[in-house]
Amino acid sequence: MSIAATLSPTPPEADWQGRVARAFSRAAPRYEALAGAQHRMGEVLWSRLTDHMVGQPSAVLDLGCGPGHWSARMASHFGPEARITGLDLAPGMLEVARRRHGDGLRWLCGDATDLPLATASQDLVFSNLAIQWCPDLAQALNEVARVLRPGGRALINTLGPGTLAEVSHAWSRPNRPAALLAFQSPQVHRAAAQLAGFASVEMQAASRRFHYPDLAAVMASIKGIGAQNAHSGPRLKRADLARARRRFDSLRCPDGLPVTYRLLTLVLER
Numbered sequence: 289m290s291i292a293a294t295l296s297p298t299p300p301e302a303d304w305q306g307r308v309a310r311a312f313s314r315a316a317p318r319y320e321a322l323a324g325a326q327h328r329m330g331e332v333l334w335s336r337l338t339d340h341m342v343g344q345p346s347a348v349l350d351l352g353c354g355p356g357h358w359s360a361r362m363a364s365h366f367g368p369e370a371r372i373t374g375l376d377l378a379p380g381m382l383e384v385a386r387r388r389h390g391d392g393l394r395w396l397c398g399d400a401t402d403l404p405l406a407t408a409s410q411d412l413v414f415s416n417l418a419i420q421w422c423p424d425l426a427q428a429l430n431e432v433a434r435v436l437r438p439g440g441r442a443l444i445n446t447l448g449p450g451t452l453a454e455v456s457h458a459w460s461r462p463n464r465p466a467a468l469l470a471f472q473s474p475q476v477h478r479a480a481a482q483l484a485g486f487a488s489v490e491m492q493a494a495s496r497r498f499h500y501p502d503l504a505a506v507m508a509s510i511k512g513i514g515a516q517n518a519h520s521g522p523r524l525k526r527a528d529l530a531r532a533r534r535r536f537d538s539l540r541c542p543d544g545l546p547v548t549y550r551l552l553t554l555v556l557e558r
Contacts, residue, residue: 325498325509329551330358330416332494333445336555337362337414345411349435350374351400351444352418356385359393362414373410375403377421401427405435413442420447425472426480433484433558442486442556447471448493450550452510458503458536459528474552481556488557496551499544503533506545 345366350359353374363372373394376382382395398404400415400422413432422428432442449471474493481489500506536545 348412351415360389415444429484436558440558444554448550458532486556490555
């Protein structure tokens with residue numbers, strides 16, 4: 289399949305946004321406790337922020353802010369001169385963010401493919417493990433480019449093919465692959481960024497592996513990063529769970545059950 293064809297969005301299931309928003313809202317109260325892997329990968333993105341940010345931004349967007357960890361950290365880092373906006377699709381995440389970090393930051397409910405922000409209004413867009421949820425990657429990056437001012441930067445963590453290969457192995461059955469998101473390749477991300485009009489596109493791909501004691505811990509750890517399909521379907525049976533546990537246990541190593549993420553870190557300049 290050509291990159292151009294891959295960039296054409298697959299029509300999402302009806303009300304996919306509602307399903308995603310409800311799933312994240314339900315997870316919001318426990319998200320911080322379960323998001324160890326997400327935070328560790330976010331530290332990679334944070335190091336790029338300190339490396340690539342030149343000057344003091346006046347407006348910063350945390351795209352897919354969840355319960356507001358990175359929004360609050362950027363507010364502390366940049367100080368009161370910067371207006372920080374945390375945006376998320378899930379109202380429940382924003383409720384937790386507002387409760388934990390207050391109203392000194394701006395919290396917005398919105399979709400990454402239709403940002404409720406003015407054109408050329410942001411100096412920096414920071415997004416840790418959010419855009420893999422977007423069924424239309426090209427439109428999401430178009431929107432990031434639209435809201436950035438000339439010379440503005442976007443720092444984005446997302447996920448590529450090979451992510452959660454162990455989870456896919458555990459849950460798949462003959463002629464029935466596991467229902468995970470279709471993670472796009474680095475080439476597709478680069479092409480989408482270039483078509484969006486970014487003057488500079490830098491990308492780094494790296495594998496990150498984490499270990500967990502059992503299948504329950506694995507499944508709890510991945511709820512927040514787009515691993516679960518937002519499609520409806522039949523409820524799992526005990527036999528499905530037992531089969532998945534056996535298949536995953538076959539991959540166990542001395543450190544526990546492995547979970548691999550193929551992390552893509554994008555630095556984009558408008």
